Amino acid sequence: MxxxxxxxxxxxxxxxxxxxxxxxxxxxxxxxxxxxxxxxxxxxxxxxxxxxxxxxxxxxxxxxxxxxxxxxxxxxxxxxxxxxxxxxxxxxxxxxxxxxxxxxxxxxxxxxxxNFLNIFFPAGFYYKTFMWPKSFWYKVYEPIIRKAAGFGAASIKHDKERYEHKYEYCDLLITGSGPSGLASAYAAAQNGAKVILAEDKSRFGGTLLTSDETIGNQSGKEWAEKIISELKSMSNVIVKNRSQVFGYYDHNMLVMSERVSDHLPKTEKYTPKQRLWYIRAKEVIISSGSIERPLVFGNNDTPGVMLSSAAKEYLKVYGVLVGKKPIIFTNNDSGYETAIEFKKNGVDPIVLDTRKDTNSEIIKEAKELNINIKFSYVVVAAKGYKKVNSADIAKISDDKKNISSIENIKCDCICVSGFWTPTIHLASQSGNKSKFSEEIDAFIPSQSKQKETTLGSANGVFTLEETLKTSFEKGNELSKKITNKENKVLVPSVVEKKSSNHDKFWCVPLPEGKNYKRFLDFQNDVSVSDIQLALREGYRSIEHVKRYTTLGMATDQGRTSNLNGLQLVSDIENKVVPQVGHTTFRPPYSPISIGAIVGREIGKHSKPTRKSPMHYWHEKNNAVFVDAGVWLRPRYYKQGNENLFEASKREAKNVRQNVGVCDVTTLGKIDIKGPDSAEFLNRVYTNAWLKLPVGKARYGVMLREDGIVMDDGTTTRISENHYHMTTTTAQAANVLTHLEYYLQLVWPELNVNVVSSTEQWAGAAIAGPKSRNLLQRLFPDLDVSNEGLPFMGYMEGKLFGVNAKIYRISFSGELAYEVNVESDYGNFMWEKIIEIGKEFNIQPYGTEALSTLRIEMGHVAGSELDGRTIPYDNSLEGLVSKKKDFIGKRSLNKKAYIESDRQKIVGVVPLDKKTSIPEGSYIVKDAKAKLPNPKLGHVSASCWSVEYDNPFSLAIIKDGKNMIGQKLFAMSPLKNKVIPVEIVSSHYVDPKGERVRS
Amino acid sequence: MLHIKCPHCGLRSQNEFSYGGDASVKRPELNKEISDQDWDNYVYLRKSPRGKHLELWQHISGCRQWIKVERDTLTHEIFKTLKANEEV
CATH class of the missing domain: 3.10.20.440 (2Fe-2S iron-sulphur cluster binding domain, sarcosine oxidase, alpha subunit, N-terminal domain)
Incomplete structure (x- = not known):
């Protein structure tokens, strides 16, 4: 074309x-x-x-x-x-x-x-129609509505574009580069303030690009260019175009979306598509301008009907005519500016002015240009389906209630101007309660809640002279307070035309017998009749009317529709607009992409990945990794075509028969020092700690104040006032915070310091009947016999010259040791263990084998200590001291906690000794009972017992104490499985704990 | 995002802190008799005031100190911040 x-x-x-x-x-x-x-x-x-x-x-x-x-x-x-x-x-x-x-x-x-069935689509149509029958909603109605509604289709592919976040601090953030933004930025920059000037569009200058005023002896556009280039050259100023400040949050935090590459065919290397700026500003100047208000008349949504200011912008900025036979329909002087632009470019417009014969400088100019002006005239309805081809126009009575002498005139566009609505969204988001200005029929900001100042037309000031004056003043005043410097600039003189008053008229009455749709909200198809209906049905609060009719919702956020909607509600309700009030403006002001919100925090970048010092050894030796909190841990080491099940069985068996080594670096470690450490531990753990000798470790359980188990682990007394605490991998951070809470807030009199030392130590657990032989070879100078280093003993030694700490503790239930060295030597230690361990058939084992070993031993872990269980439930009641007080003790005598049939941990074995029980299965008495089948408890962890070569699970079930020997069922509705089982002791292997002490 | 003045480190963004609830709650003393009702109140019951609230925050990504913050729960205005051992 x-x-x-x-x-x-x-x-x-x-x-x-x-x-x-x-x-x-x-x-x-x-x-x-x-x-x-x-x-x-x-x-x-x-x-x-x-x-x-x-x-x-x-x-x-x-x-x-x-x-x-x-x-x-x-x-x-x-x-x-x-x-x-x-x-x-x-x-x-x-x-x-x-x-x-x-x-x-x-x-x-x-x-x-x-459109032709619109009688069926009144306000609240969805709410009314699709209520019945209920079962139809998900299956029939919703999918159809979903398909018919909505705008664009998001991609189902991963977005390959790059998005970034940036944090910035400044003295003044200025949102909008129109006259008020430029003037205040310039004044503030001269005072040495750190300024960020953000412009939504690609071109700076706002209305100066399309206005006819002169500043000094320059056109508005030239003046804007000069100011911008000066600002850009200053090191204390950041000038950003294509950047929308869309949200004003607490404590002067504003968020801006910069469309870095959207205007380019593709994103350049090393630059993002979009960048989200988190800006903390000392002062904020809102210079977001105003948006022209539509006038409401029949079929005012037909293509070709548009804002008069937009028509002017297309003409002056892009050199594009929106039509060649324009009608300008206005209630104020702004429409004339567009009419004059048309005329100057050889197009004859017709101006319909709702006002009675009015005079002002610009009307005079229009008349001198021989522009056809009809006062007391309105557009009744636009004609044409896919594009305006004519308009029914009519004379309107002085009281604006009646129209007469309707005639049809040809046209190809209708440019409407219903005066201006200040863009107060950001001010409103900051907490500023807006006030209604009778003078301009719109809301403007009132009392500042945060450090925000609204200037120019966003504040309802529509003359350039006043705008520049106040903006220079404010920019100077606000920055001076911050920088204590003043370098005052002269306010340039301005030549502009004086305007006459606008007409408060906004909605053209329907001609008799006609039922034109008159739209208020163009994006959501909300018409005058929809609002009328909502009010007839009893909706009163503007917030309810909004939700019922969808007025001002979605991406438009009421930019063009808000005030006309409020006008209508107040007209019908016989109220004034301020009584009706406006709906709450919420961020974002305009839509931003999900990608920009997420930034770089995608996939593996969504959280840090922590690797142990031995990670690359694991990688080289075919480890398959699993996420354990933020850590990557080997799940198993694959040999040949092994799967998870086969590999973990092999690894676990080797621990039971020979010796295995497991990377336990990820365990949380907390260093505890100070003369009151023993007393502190005694209050934190449920068992007694005052008499733990130096060089000994002890297993401990800590509770929350509500009696629920928080974590478990061993703590070792390194010296008189020095302890080394271990926590589970997952709870490390929470335990540290927990300890700090009590030390800093509850018992500040205790002289104790705690610090995380998780990253300082690399740990290897050596477990199995041959572990002592291996340990002796690693530390030939130490006496590691059962007498020299007994169960729960602690020793320090040199591992080929490297300082090492040896704890005789065991999670696997075998004779076992944990060796710690400083992280930098972790890989060295590991390689030595593997090298020397060969003689004893050592194999590394991953978390899957680790689980198997602990489950068949009945040792509890995260799946049992799940934030719902007390010590008794985990058969840890023996560790609960009756003599001393500790965190959470008072809660343990709650009625529910001491009932005789309280839940308790048990072992579960399938009767057929073959079928593995899915974790999460319910334990029930009668598999065929009526649903909902009363459950006794759930299976918390399952494994394949390498000791007995059959499946074994742990479960926490009601009255577990008296259930041993019972034949019950494990049900997994999710996997559609019912498995007959026998309840056994949770200590399935070595119930007396002889191996760890051997 | 709030801007919280840590009494040890200065003005910092909220994402360096973690919230710790009502700062006026006092843990009952150890080894002291306490009624079920009082204990339950301590463990579970918290006020949810609209307006001024003295609360605990921990500067978890900073100095790791627990601090007291007097904040308006409605407007998010922060009136003052205190060290753990200071009283309002």
């Missing part, structure tokens, strides 16, 4: 660089500096989508973030980008986009039948 709406020599786009792009499969051309919207309009394309509910044709309404309609699906560098505003998307070579919310295509959309 030829470019027939582009003017020569007008606008800021680069005529020397032609750009080809594709929309809905067709090829078009635009220029560098175009948006997708301006390029499409230049090509005469106005049909870009279908509306949300009725699938009515949708064109362009705005020229930027205010656009409610033109949301497209982008394909950029083989990545899908749904819900992109065509008015914000800059054109690049090869851009591909298509319409959303239409099927099979935008020209012929089957969903448009909703």
């Amino acid at each position: 030829s470019e027939n709406f582009r003017l020569d020599n007008v606008g800021l786009v680069n005529r020397n660089k032609k750009i080809s792009f594709k929309f809905n499969g067709k090829n078009y051309f635009g220029y560098e500096g175009d948006t997708l919207a301006s390029a499409l309009i230049a090509n005469g394309v106005h049909l870009v989508g279908r509306s949300f509910k009725y699938h009515r044709p949708r064109g362009f309404f705005g020229a930027g973030v205010d656009e409610p309609y033109a949301i497209v699906q982008m394909n950029r560098n083989n990545e899908v980008d749904p819900n992109v505003r065509a008015t914000e998307q800059e054109l690049f070579e090869g851009l591909e986009a298509k319409s959303v919310n239409c099927w099979p295509n935008v020209d012929f959309d089957i969903g448009a039948i909703n």
